[in-house]
Amino acid sequence: MATAHSRSAARLMLSPAVILLLGWMIVPLSMTIYFSFLSYNLLMPGMEEYVGFLNYEYFLTDPAFFAALFNTLMLVGGVLVITIVGGVALGLLLDQPIWGQGIVRILVIAPFFVMPTVSALVWKNMFMNPVNGLFAYLAKAVGLQPFDFLAHAPLLSIILIVAWQWLPFATLILLTALQSLDQEQLEAAEMDGASFGNRFIYIVLPHLSRAITVVVLIQTIFLLSVFAEILVTTNGGPGYASTNITYLVYAQSLLQFDVGGGSAGGIVAVILANIVAVFLMRMIGKNLEA
């Protein structure tokens, strides 16, 4: 159907999006690259000078760097696992006939509408706080010592908060996918004596593979730059226990106002994100083919 005419028309229609995104990428990116080779502190204007790879050297040898790299991967991976397992489970549950299905579905998707800052504040102060929080109260009510989430399991706590926000998204997509599952195929399998586990592994899961891919892709994009939740709850600590790459760049550029260092960090983060993207495409790209 692609005639020469429609081809050029197609290019024309694609171009605004491409040009805009290209501009959005190139302009700040080239400025950032430029800054990353300068010794440039925002609080000391007029002192900029070319310093070569010094900023990169400092960023990459920062003791926090490898911790941050590891934490970033843990955070993305952890949230993905929780939301996908939880999303499949919830999807299966909500796919059953139940009374008040609409309301339950509303309850389940609600966290997706909450601003990250708000949800982090709420979890931190009203739930995870070891003295005034609700969890502490429940622990004391059953005679346990309250657990200090943000001090002793900071990364896990943040993973839980972020997973709470993204679980609805995963559930929604997986549920929609489940609803299109061929019921007759399942029933036939059931009559043939296939157990629930077998039916799940051989029929349901393959059917969900594309939906899962979508969830992984979209969520990874957002999870790589999780920031507000960390800033509000732990400030990246204790130590570097909950510092991710984005937070590290933040500390450089908006705490230290070291634009050079922050820019170098930003470039490193972009490179890392693209490596992740390439791997992601290798692993799941096939699922996206029509």
Add this chain to the structure above:
Amino acid sequence: MARNVSNTRKALVTAVAWTIGILIFFPILWTILTSFKTEAEAIASPPSFLFFDWTVENYVEVNSRSNYPLHFMNSVIISIGSTLLGLLIAIPAAWSMAFVPAKRTKDILMWMLSTKMLPPVGVLIPIYLLFRDFGLLDTRIGLVVVLTLINLPIIVWMLYTYFKEIPGEILEAARMDGAGLWDEVVHVLTPMAIPGIASTLLLNVILSWNEAFWTLNLTAAKAAPLTAFIASYSSPEGLFYAKLSAASTLAIAPILILGWFSQKQLVRGLTFGAVK
């Protein structure tokens, strides 16, 4: 899996589903309840669930302190504006990718998505300088532009996966009938894709509503949306849980209500590509 289920089973599943649903919703419910407590009650131990002195003083206080209607309108304009602008740019792009794919279409799509991985903090200073030079600081236009750009990849991608599900033959038939390109996109494709477009729209309104980095850092007084409103209630000196809860409730209520009313559309549209 479930055709002839006994009522016992249904009751059981219902109970489980409701329990989980309420647990997931609980933090929001708790925030709403706390917003009706006094500050002292908000940190009281044991916490009271329903039996406290209900008060609206926090809402009164929040309203006297901040210009909620202004922030609310800013949020509405910024999120809807950026979504509509995004759709305007993305629909043709997605059409072209879905129906006239070139060899590099997939790569372009992936590249677009990868621009979203740029950590915003890393480029704040360059963007701030550009905004200053173009006079866009603290303007709604400026925010609309930025949010359009950061959400454009997602919009294009969602629409693309959705459009691809539409059989090309229908478009071809329209073309046989003498429809031009414009007619094809506007009168044939768009109506067929309404559910997909609607859910893309909703998802993007939600994402823009909750975007808290650019909206906070590029605004001052005039264009500040609800994310900035929240930033004036988080962790001041003194007790603040109740006032924070009231502000939070005000900030999330509009989008929560929109989400609830439109969840059917959202679900329908999300079937994009993913299902088959």
Add this chain to the structure above:
Amino acid sequence: MTFFARALMGATALTLAASPALAEKLTIATVNNGDMIRMQKLTDDFTSANPDIELEWVTLEENVLRQRVTTDIATKGGQYDIMTIGTYEAPIWAKQGWLVALEGLGDDYDADDLLPAIRGGLTVDGKLYAAPFYGESSMVMYRKDLMEKAGLEMPDAPTWDQIKEAAAAMTDKDNEVYGICLRGKAGWGENMAFLSAMANSYGAKWFDMDWKPQFDGEAWKATLTDYLDLMNNYGPPGASSNGFNENLSLFQTGKCGMWIDATVAASFVTNADDSQVADQVGFALAPDKGLGKRGNWLWAWNLAIPAGSQKVDAAKKFIAWATSKDYLSLVAENEGWANVPPGTRTSLYENQAYLDAAPFAKMTLESINAADPQSPTVDEVPYVGVQFVAIPEFQGIGTAVGQQFSAALAGSITTEQALANAQNVTERTMKKAGYIK
């Protein structure tokens, strides 16, 4: 795009209230603390006297505010006509020429009435660059009833040993009473504000005269060891995420025997509406170690005008109003003397009505006067600032070091590791910034 822009503006014009013609609009960025919120409610007094000036408030949480105003002033963004800044920013910014010198604030402004310690921190080359709105130091707040029960008495000027003894005696973990609550949350303005001030009293310092970081010295080791010892034995659970607010709610709900923190907290903990222990709070100076320095800090929130502002005169008028003696009386009329912004003017501490209404007034004044930003610790140092070092790099280093000490408090690293890491982090930054080779 222009069409869209115009359409959008048309749509939004409807939602904006029309502004009176010729009125000058001042955009004021401020922090969301109680005293500032109160000021916003009282501005009718100013605008009715100055009908040609309109005020527009941007109220933000401290960290966001700092990030916003710093970005804006350093890039000359020009978004704000008046900025609320801390004692840390004022000298750095003034030296950069980013602030308008506050001269000509009016005859009745009486700059000589400002507390010398506070004024000194805001003055560069003899000129005042920011007007203090409220000032604070830190002091010990303790529960009289618990001290009595323990059979102890708190001296007005305790030592760290006495603090430890009192903490041990008051702690009753079964009843959720913890002898001492201190900041543990990482941040240069959080745990490091407390720890740097405490370190001063131990004779420790951030840098020696050659800008070499000093975390490898004995004084810092003694400071951190004693701090961890106090907190691990007598502190509340979760202390490593406690900042000012967390400790405030702990103290107000009767869970702390002692709390060493900002003097402004005194008005919160003695306010019967919010505090369950309002009538049982006593005050004492921050502790010392017998070395001639006390562990208290000095801070003020101030109003300043960015250089290049087009509305300097109007901005000065507002600042003169908000930091004047008359403003103090205005607050007293509307909200009572106990609620006036403290710690800026000598005359306030000579006002009997204030002294009667604020039982913490005397101790606040003594604490402020006991701090000296020019000579913060026992030895001579090359920097200015009591609980901070007034160099641009400090926010970053302070927070990174704070992370290490917070981790030590959480028990994830040892005292030695924390100090070694702190030394390493600080050295790296100072090398990079060119202070040391």
